[in-house]
Amino acid sequence: MEFNKKYSATIVDLALKVEDYLIISDLHLGYEQSLNADGIMIPRFQYPLIIKRLEEIQRKSSCNNIVVNGDLKHEFGQISRQEWNETQEFLEYLKANFDDIVLIKGNHDNFTKFIAEKSNLQVEECYQLGDSLILHGDKIQSNLDKADAENLIIGHEHPSIGIRSGERVEKIKCYLAGEYMKWNLIVMPSFNFVTEGSDILQERPLSPFLKAINREDMGVYAVENFEVFDFGKIKDISAVRERLL
Numbered sequence: 001m002e003f004n005k006k007y008s009a010t011i012v013d014l015a016l017k018v019e020d021y022l023i024i025s026d027l028h029l030g031y032e033q034s035l036n037a038d039g040i041m042i043p044r045f046q047y048p049l050i051i052k053r054l055e056e057i058q059r060k061s062s063c064n065n066i067v068v069n070g071d072l073k074h075e076f077g078q079i080s081r082q083e084w085n086e087t088q089e090f091l092e093y094l095k096a097n098f099d100d101i102v103l104i105k106g107n108h109d110n111f112t113k114f115i116a117e118k119s120n121l122q123v124e125e126c127y128q129l130g131d132s133l134i135l136h137g138d139k140i141q142s143n144l145d146k147a148d149a150e151n152l153i154i155g156h157e158h159p160s161i162g163i164r165s166g167e168r169v170e171k172i173k174c175y176l177a178g179e180y181m182k183w184n185l186i187v188m189p190s191f192n193f194v195t196e197g198s199d200i201l202q203e204r205p206l207s208p209f210l211k212a213i214n215r216e217d218m219g220v221y222a223v224e225n226f227e228v229f230d231f232g233k234i235k236d237i238s239a240v241r242e243r244l245l
């Protein structure tokens with residue numbers, strides 16, 4: 001599904017297609033092991049799901065280039081064995097299946113460059129594709145206003161939206177599309193299957209880009225198994241929710 005034309009990006013499930021590149025964000029490889037270390041027992045299940053989903057996205061989009069927009073791995077500081085193995089294996093997977101591979105630094109990526117170097121890859125602060133600047137979104141670069149771009153594409157936020165079904169509230173991953181200063185702003189969902197993310201209607205924003213704007217006017221595009229649902233603006237969803245509660 002295409003956003004409003006001005007964003008020059010197409011949603012292909014949990015990836016964005018910009019020109020002939022796929023963009024994915026916030027994989028947080030090694031998340032399970034980090035939860036285990038905190039006493040939360042969860043099996044390690046993400047890696048095969050990530051590969052399977054990415055294969056399907058690549059097949060549907062026919063893109064041979066990819067940008068990983070930050071937080072490839074989860075743990076801060078010391079790299080755990082699971083992260084090392086999975087991250088290395090993932091980079092080798094990308095090399096076997098994509099021509100150009102761009103890695104962007106997220107706030108969890110202190111050690112990613114050492115793993116990337118083993119696969120002869122670099123980690124960048126940001127990356128420009130046509131009129132879109134891709135950056136993680138955990139900080140606003142001081143030279144951002146010099147960027148010759150129309151669109152900013154960020155991750156970091158892991159947006160999702162809570163949907164009530166009977167007694168339960170199910171979260172669905174979503175994209176947000178709005179404006180930050182003179183730019184169009186797209187916020188991507190996480191490519192991570194441990195959590196759906198943080199509920200945009202319930203939780204405070206994390207990214208300084210979202211803290212700086214009125215989010216109420218942002219458009220919400222939820223994604224579930226390759227289907228995209230246009231939910232309208234945050235303020236309209238909030239209004240409906242209020243009427244129902």
Ligand SMILES: [Mn+2]
Binds near residue numbers: 071108136155157
């Ligand atoms: Mn992040």
